[in-house]
Amino acid sequence: MDTLELKKIASQVRRDIVRMVSAVNSGHPGGSLGCADFLTVLYFDTMKHNPSNFQMDAPNEDVFYLSNGHISPVLYSVLARNGYFPVAELATFRKINSRLQGHPSPDKNLPGIRMASGSLGQGLSVALGTAQAKKLNNDPSIVYTLHGDGELQEGQIWEAALYAAANKVDNVISTIDYNGRQIDGDLDDVLSLGNLKGKWLAFGWEVLEMDGHNIDEIKKTLAEAKALTGKGKPIMIIMATEMGQGVDYMMGSHKWHGVAPNPEQLVNALGQLEETLGDY
Numbered sequence: 001m002d003t004l005e006l007k008k009i010a011s012q013v014r015r016d017i018v019r020m021v022s023a024v025n026s027g028h029p030g031g032s033l034g035c036a037d038f039l040t041v042l043y044f045d046t047m048k049h050n051p052s053n054f055q056m057d058a059p060n061e062d063v064f065y066l067s068n069g070h071i072s073p074v075l076y077s078v079l080a081r082n083g084y085f086p087v088a089e090l091a092t093f094r095k096i097n098s099r100l101q102g103h104p105s106p107d108k109n110l111p112g113i114r115m116a117s118g119s120l121g122q123g124l125s126v127a128l129g130t131a132q133a134k135k136l137n138n139d140p141s142i143v144y145t146l147h148g149d150g151e152l153q154e155g156q157i158w159e160a161a162l163y164a165a166a167n168k169v170d171n172v173i174s175t176i177d178y179n180g181r182q183i184d185g186d187l188d189d190v191l192s193l194g195n196l197k198g199k200w201l202a203f204g205w206e207v208l209e210m211d212g213h214n215i216d217e218i219k220k221t222l223a224e225a226k227a228l229t230g231k232g233k234p235i236m237i238i239m240a241t242e243m244g245q246g247v248d249y250m251m252g253s254h255k256w257h258g259v260a261p262n263p264e265q266l267v268n269a270l271g272q273l274e275e276t277l278g279d280y
Contacts, residue, residue: 010215019279021073021261023091024094026094026102027072028070029073030257035071035146040215041215044082047062056114058141059139067145068123068147070102070258084110120151121155124174125163128169135171142172142173146174147174149177149179149196150181158203165205170230177239184254208225210238244256247268249269
């Protein structure tokens with residue numbers, strides 16, 4: 001898909017995000033907005049997947065796991081805009097009996113969701129199991145994951161990192177949303193990650209870096225990552241983003257990690273985001 005079309009989709013995804021969280025005064029807009037460009041490219045341009053025939057075991061399809069499940073609004077929007085479920089269902093976000101829970105869960109039989117996420121640190125372990133199952137089944141597809149940078153403070157991430165390299169799980173492409181902020185403040189003030197690229201290299205991974213708001217760069221880097229699969233090493237992409245990207249008053253601070261805009265703030269946000277596919 002061409003860059004202009006992907007930019008239009010990402011703009012609509014951002015509109016969906018702020019409307020979803022504002023409607024219920026609940027949710028996590030900051031990280032969701034920051035990852036809108038990446039997930040738009042991943043689902044609309046990069047991954048091999050079939051929204052019309054969702055299967056949990058995903059035979060001969062690429063798989064995506066959202067490990068930082070609190071940014072569910074961006075995933076729900078991208079899934080709906082891909083046709084996994086009706087776009088109108090976005091209006092039920094975080095409401096009683098909705099399939100669109102605050103953190104994604106497969107217990108609601110929502111197409112596109114294969115694991116419960118939100119308890120941080122677990123997504124990479126699940127992805128590695130899926131990737132090894134694909135290898136056993138001679139399935140050449142790729143398993144993708146997304147993680148928050150604050151999530152890397154969880155020890156399970158590094159256990160999984162060791163396991164992946166030691167077992168040459170080379171059909172996994174993971175991405176870190178490196179915005180430098182988490183719920184309690186700036187990353188460096190809470191618990192610095194130090195030389196993040198150096199850490200992943202030392203753990204035996206291939207490491208790429210990209211600007212998470214440059215559509216062309218995202219496309220190019222994901223293509224480079226795919227070319228590295230099957231060569232004996234797992235792949236990590238360190239993606240620089242801005243929390244709240246696209247809404248000026250949310251950018252530059254951790255304060256919109258888990259705070260929803262009020263009706264007046266929503267109008268302000270929507271005024272900054274082009275409606276391109278039609279609101280739900």
